[in-house]
Amino acid sequence: MATNKNNISIAISPTAKSCLDQLNSWSGMDRKLILDNVLKWLVEVPDEFKSGVLMNVPPSLRADFLELLIKRLQDDLKRELDQEHKTTAGQIRPTHSAGSSRSPAAAKSGHPHSAKKT
16 A cells, blocks of 8 residues: 655754653654654644744743743643533433442443442
């Protein structure tokens, strides 16, 4: 089965090579796959994060930059949770009978560890 791959040759610094080797040892993933995943991830993150990765933030601004990123993450998470709450607020959640020791999903699964301990 043929795969559609685009090959490029890149030169990286000894420090970057060491980092890549560490990630390879830690994850067991091929170095090419690590780089592929990192690039795909980088495209998906907010621009503020891209800026931190792609640009050199001066040491005197790093603390402020990190605070901004943390605040942005908190705001995004809060907005996401608020939206999730609005979406699920009107939904009725299934309940299980008082006599049942297992949830309906657990009872259907038949999994021995899904039963509630009494």
